[in-house]
Amino acid sequence: MTEELMxxxxxxxxxxxxxxxxxxxxxxxxxxxxxxxITVDFEDLIAADSELAEMLRNxxxxxxxxxxxxxxxxxxxxxxxxxxxxxxxQVRIRGLPEPVPLRAIGSDHIGKLVMxxxxxxxxTPVRPMVMRAAFKCRRCGSIQYIDQTGSxxxxxxxxxxxxxxxxxxFEFVQEESTFIDSQDIRIQERPxxxxxxxxxxxxxxxxxxxxxxxxxxxxxxxxxxxxxxxxSPRVPKAGRLRVFRLHLDANSVDVKSKEPETIxxxxxxxxxxxxxxxxxxxxxxxxxxxxPSIYGYEHIKEAIxxxxxxxxxxxxxxxxxxxxxxxxxxxxxGTAKSQLLQYVARIAPRGLYTSGRGTTAAGLTAAVLREKxxxxxxxxxxxxxxxxxxxxxxxxxxxxxxxxxxxxxxxEQHTVSVAKGGIVATLNAxxxxxxxxxxxxxxxxxxxxxxxxxxxxxxxxxxxxxxxxLRDVPEKExx
Numbered sequence: 001m002t003e004e005l006m007x008x009x010x011x012x013x014x015x016x017x018x019x020x021x022x023x024x025x026x027x028x029x030x031x032x033x034x035x036x037x038i039t040v041d042f043e044d045l046i047a048a049d050s051e052l053a054e055m056l057r058n059x060x061x062x063x064x065x066x067x068x069x070x071x072x073x074x075x076x077x078x079x080x081x082x083x084x085x086x087x088x089x090q091v092r093i094r095g096l097p098e099p100v101p102l103r104a105i106g107s108d109h110i111g112k113l114v115m116x117x118x119x120x121x122x123x124t125p126v127r128p129m130v131m132r133a134a135f136k137c138r139r140c141g142s143i144q145y146i147d148q149t150g151s152x153x154x155x156x157x158x159x160x161x162x163x164x165x166x167x168x169x170f171e172f173v174q175e176e177s178t179f180i181d182s183q184d185i186r187i188q189e190r191p192x193x194x195x196x197x198x199x200x201x202x203x204x205x206x207x208x209x210x211x212x213x214x215x216x217x218x219x220x221x222x223x224x225x226x227x228x229x230x231x232s233p234r235v236p237k238a239g240r241l242r243v244f245r246l247h248l249d250a251n252s253v254d255v256k257s258k259e260p261e262t263i264x265x266x267x268x269x270x271x272x273x274x275x276x277x278x279x280x281x282x283x284x285x286x287x288x289x290x291x292p293s294i295y296g297y298e299h300i301k302e303a304i305x306x307x308x309x310x311x312x313x314x315x316x317x318x319x320x321x322x323x324x325x326x327x328x329x330x331x332x333x334g335t336a337k338s339q340l341l342q343y344v345a346r347i348a349p350r351g352l353y354t355s356g357r358g359t360t361a362a363g364l365t366a367a368v369l370r371e372k373x374x375x376x377x378x379x380x381x382x383x384x385x386x387x388x389x390x391x392x393x394x395x396x397x398x399x400x401x402x403x404x405x406x407x408x409x410x411x412e413q414h415t416v417s418v419a420k421g422g423i424v425a426t427l428n429a430x431x432x433x434x435x436x437x438x439x440x441x442x443x444x445x446x447x448x449x450x451x452x453x454x455x456x457x458x459x460x461x462x463x464x465x466x467x468x469x470l471r472d473v474p475e476k477e478x479x
Contacts, residue, residue: 010052010063014070017048027075030089031082037090037211038071039252042097042225056093060113060227064251067091090209092252093225102189103201105246109228116203116248117223117256118187120216122379124371126183129208134176140164143176151231182206183213187222191352204247212253218380219350219387226250291343294336303327303466304344307390307432322414324432326463328396330454331470332443337436341392344434350389352382356399356437361406366427368420376421383410383429390432397437397455404460407433411463435464444471 017023026038045053056063071089075082096115105114135156136143142161146154155170185207189200205224207213216222230244265273276282290301306325313323329337345351354364359382362368367379383391396404410416410429417426439445440455450469454461461467 010066011070013049013052014067015073017045018071018074024078027078031079035211036086037092037209039092039094042093042095057113064091094252094254096225099223101193102203105203105228110230111227113225113227115223115225116187118189119385120185120218120220120222121188121202122186122377123218124184124377126181126213128179129182130177131180132178134173135170136173137161137164137166138169138171139166143173180208181210181213182208185216205250206247207250207253212250215253216255219385221256223254223256224248224250225252291340294339300329300468307434308348310432322412324430325465326411326433328464328467329436329470330439330467332472333438335470335472337470338394341394341434341436344390345392348390350386351392352386353392354382356393356395356397359399359403361403365406365410365416366418368418368423376423378418378423378425380427383407383431384416384427386431387428388430390434393433393435395437396435408459408463444469
């Protein structure tokens with residue numbers, strides 16, 4: 001086989017793949033929806049050509065170019081008019097077989113195509129990035145174009161006009177340059193994937209392209225396919241460091257939100273749900289399935305069931321009335337309050353567990369952080385991350401009063417308002433709160449009133465819809 005045929009072979013193989021009925025239809029839809037990218041399921045590529053799929057994973061820079069050219073060639077056949085308009089097609093790969101844990105990404109993965117999963121904790125604003133820069137020679141006025149890669153804007157070294165040939169100076173021409181939307185996000189390991197005693201690792205993801213920026217917001221569970229890159233920080237007057245930093249150049253972003261309306265139910269599951277709906281004892285069965293290892297507490301488990309299912313928010317012309325339930329458990333030590341909270345955080349579609357003493361107002365609502373470039377950015381806290389989910393706050397009575405005040409707005413209005421460091425924003429926090437606290441004197445005193453036993457101000461108590469007292473009554477025979 002000649003070298004020339006080997007070079008053209010991957011593109012032809014990709015084009016054969018795009019000629020299948022499924023992807024011909026996707027290319028036709030792309031033209032109708034005026035998109036510039038096509039999504040390819042990696043499973044389909046493995047089924048069609050496993051060798052090509054393996055080469056794509058190992059040499060993504062080279063093989064994605066072949067895929068882009070093949071998709072564009074097929075689009076020219078499907079819709080020649082739209083192909084002339086867009087000039088290029090981006091192939092977005094989705095659903096690699098095995099996600100790589102964030103803490104496992106290392107030097108072996110540099111330049112490879114990988115899939116990572118995690119929670120978005122920070123997102124920068126969308127900014128335009130120059131892809132093809134136009135420079136004008138100030139001496140002769142001729143314009144030349146330089147394709148841009150890397151972090152810094154690269155100017156030409158010499159004027160390409162034969163009559164000039166000078167080394168500058170050059171002026172950047174914004175109107176003649178080509179820009180594309182870009183955004184940086186930071187993802188963190190999910191709490192359930194953390195090894196015991198380890199801190200969560202985070203990774204910076206660089207998003208480039210109109211169809212993938214602003215797709216994920218802080219608090220979203222995402223699955224990202226991209227190419228692992230290593231960049232070396234530069235030290236002034238000393239050069240580059242030997243130790244490199246890893247980041248991911250994203251190829252596709254898939255938001256794996258577990259909200260009820262986005263979950264796909266199989267026909268078997270649908271049949272089972274319909275059977276359960278006809279069961280007259282379904283209410284009792286759901287209550288019994290909540291923390292079955294904890295004996296009793298039927299009324300508390302019923303309240304937790306209502307909290308998990310949620311209510312219906314009412315949007316009136318002048319005001320909004322929340323639909324989520326807030327529940328407070330006040331009880332003696334050893335009455336399984338923390339166990340109930342951790343169980344609920346685990347089974348809720350979006351659940352977060354936090355303890356009162358180590359929690360601050362910024363950690364619960366939103367923090368304003370300074371970026372390297374000097375600007376300010378907003379990082380979501382626990383209540384914003386648990387939007388449309390459940391936030392479990394243990395030991396709420398041990399929180400500092402100034403930190404506890406921060407959750408008042410989130411409990412009633414379901415928003416978090418921030419006005420710090422030049423940032424004025426209102427974030428959604430449509431969260432049901434399940435909180436636990438100890439009585440004022442450590443144990444519940446039956447000779448004092450309920451108000452005297454609860455060590456919380458009326459301002460926060462009024463925001464809880466259900467308050468339960470859990471007592472550990474000493475019994476000589478039973479104990």
